[in-house]
Amino acid sequence: MPCEECPLRAMPHFRAFEPAELKFVSSFKAGELQAETGTTLLSEGAHSAHMYTLLSGWAFRYKALPDGRRQILNYMLPGDLLGLQGSVIGEMDHSVEALSPVVLCVFQRDRLDELFRNHPGLGFDITWLASREERMLDDHLLSLGRRTAMERAAYLIAFLHQRAAAVGLDGSRTLHIPISQSHVADTLGLSIVHTNKTLRKLADRKLIRWHDRACEVLDVDGLMQIAEWDGLPERKRPLI
């Protein structure tokens, strides 16, 4: 599918591109790739020749300690760039896994120079996206370091809700986030048992409902209030 007809681009959440930029991005695109839930899309230590934009579905990136302890760093939703670190610095220092069936847009890393050279606006956009990621990580750090288990859980779900809503995933009925409780545990830095008990409390308060490998969000405002979180100031963002 050509970029000009990309359904994401039509969404109000993404900023419009100059025709020349759009044309370049379209030529920059080397193909599409589909993957099932659970597929490892990028691996720590790899020198991938590609970077990707997530077209549909959910993914997450994570790191692990030598002894196996795993930490989920962030989640990716449609429009997000995957593997930029690998392209810019040379080697991935985290892995990426699909949380749902995904479709990816494939770019060749060796044409990144060309992008910066001929389309400075797009170069700036990539920096913008990197800064946005940094901002999310800042929020996550604040959460892990200074929030209680309950606040962390509330923050995480409100955060994922907001990001999903921004790309129209909260469609007809309430949003279902495709994660298991062990994903939540590995994101919040908690044990699975305690994560379970904490989510139970949120469910008892009718803020969420838990399904098999899915979290249904019932009351975002309630969650944001518990977490003392205002949400990301989501203005228009670029889409490469």
Add this chain to the structure above:
Amino acid sequence: MPCEECPLRAMPHFRAFEPAELKFVSSFKAGELQAETGTTLLSEGAHSAHMYTLLSGWAFRYKALPDGRRQILNYMLPGDLLGLQGSVIGEMDHSVEALSPVVLCVFQRDRLDELFRNHPGLGFDITWLASREERMLDDHLLSLGRRTAMERAAYLIAFLHQRAAAVGLDGSRTLHIPISQSHVADTLGLSIVHTNKTLRKLADRKLIRWHDRACEVLDVDGLMQIAEWDGLPERKRPLI
């Protein structure tokens, strides 16, 4: 001081610039700024017209919850960019404070476009630096989420040691990191009391020695071993 004579630039840690790039950076520089320990260099919520490169000294950036709980996100050392987020996205979402007397190189944010337009290599460098920051935050998240108090403390000190060594701060004798134990507590997400007891254990094992507002690093390898941390793969990096 003109960039051409910048003592940082002479260090092997930073990559050499093209003459044209260097000339631009020199013109990009709007002045220098000095500040004392404890000065707030940038504030959350501000729309600063500037961004900075740290020329000498130490600083840290942090976020706080409405009720006052504070989380230190990362530390800045000579060569690091401050306030890029504000320049790219428009508003700072964290604050920056000086840990020691600092000297800053001041840049005007409104000339950032020009940088991307006329010097794509520098634009790429800024993205590179943003990716490097992201990578450090990934490591911190792993630490906060999945390491014990002892491992976290060991990681933090080894991390700061490595970064300081990269810019030649481990000079003649052993390195002294200018932080207090409450900085450590706010970085590791621990209480001050428990931070104190943990640092005590590291000191008992002769890995560090604690002074007033300073940590002397005695055995980096021992610290890295405790943290199961391999260090950042520090190749040459750009300096804007």
Add this chain to the structure above:
DNA sequence: CACGCGTGTTGAATCGCTTCATGCGCCGCG
């Protein structure tokens, strides 16, 4: 069809970390 496996659930014991409290030395300042 029985079995293993992933996912969610729950109780009980234990431990790591927090909170409360107190004390010391040092420094700047009214």
Add this chain to the structure above:
DNA sequence: CGCGGCGCATGAAGCGATTCAACACGCGTG
């Protein structure tokens, strides 16, 4: 000069999170 504040130190009590141990359910598979 005495006082308050900051940084470091330490003991004791309490709680929040982990670990251990089971169990239920659905699903794919040998």
